[in-house]
Amino acid sequence: MRTAVADVGIVAGTAPWIWMILTPFDGQSGVSLVPFSDLAALASAAPATVFVQVGGNLLVFACLGALLPVRSVLFAGLARVAAVAASASLTVELLQYGLRLGRHSSIDDVLINTAGAVLAALVTRRWWRSL
Template sequence: MREAWSTWLYVIVTTVCAVPVAALAVVLLTPHRARRGHPAPLRTAVADVVMVTGTAPWIWMILTPGTEEGVHVVPLVDLAGQVARLSTGAAVVQIGGNLLVFAALGAMLPVRSARFASPAAVAAVAATASLAVEILQYGLRLGRVSSVDDVILNTAGAVLAALCTRRWWASPPPVHP
């Protein structure tokens, strides 16, 4: 566990330091969008900033070089292996981390746009983004394991987060006859 802290401490510190910058971005984006006649300038500014600041640190962590390389394409085999070989705490961290990778994206995408106000739409975006990250891990030879189970967990986390924000989802624009 100590090794994990030393490996990821810089990501955590940078993320915490980015919070005031993210708040400033919301403050600057909102009036800009209001001047352009955007129907929900504050909501979309918050959604955009949360999607970026809530997802970027995870992507940074995922694309940081590691020591174990491989490709796992059979669903749930890698996940079962992790649960069997890791301690309970490490397995929970691994699974929980994968569920959180695109959670901010999943939570805010339907809030941002009615076009994505369905679990299927969020799943499609999250699965595509997750697959892209796994392909990057493999293609860049980062010493990381590229796994279909990561895509499944990343997508599930985005959909679960979207369902948590359902009451704030953007409404479709009114249809005028």
Template sequence: MVLVAHLLARRRARGGHPHPARTAYADVFAVAGTLPWLWMILTPGRTPGVSLVPLRDLAELASGPFGAAFAQVGGNLLVFAALGALLPIRSPYFTRLWRLALLAGALSVTVEALQYGLRLGRVSSVDDVLLNAAGAVLAGLATRPWHAAPATVGTGPQ
């Protein structure tokens, strides 16, 4: 991954990109950190279903074994964490956390719809969408010191 990011940064530098290394490493690691989770989510399971009542699944998890709750909640928080951590570093547009939450939420709804539509034997849950978006936002908060600087408007010669 480091080699791919380095080669992409060199290519972008030759093209005159203003931040070749930062954007190349963010792109490569955001994809590499998200794809394994998507692969896992889109593999067939054994319990098909749909849960559209917010927080119902989380309440059930809270009353169950700690290990199951930890794995389920932790895994859902990590699905788009790499994307949430690295998109604001790559692009000033995503330094606004509500934009990050909307993107992660939209991607999560897409994944849940795929689980249902492809009949993968998994539960499509609104709680998964909430946790996926929350994970992206929390990761975005964790990387806030390294976020891309917003473009300055109107500071050049007039």
């Protein structure tokens, strides 16, 4: 039962974000491979922009991070959650670039997505530490 609930939660909590991220956009495409350069540029942005960009990226893989270690003891560790989230995030960024969706692909997005998954895993830690 726990596995089924975790599976549904991971998909239901992650799929809408992935759908949004992989939807074509009439924006400027680009790639940023220098860590923290996009975050530094956000320092001069409006607070609402910072909230949406950072907050949204923290939430993309939050359900994955929160429920993956609950689902399986194989993923019951922050480093394992980080590895899965970073791999998934890198895949999404590569798809954004490769599919030419009019979106900016950034290493900072991978870092923030991964951090969001790890923070969410910390929230559910008491549920999976006993597994």
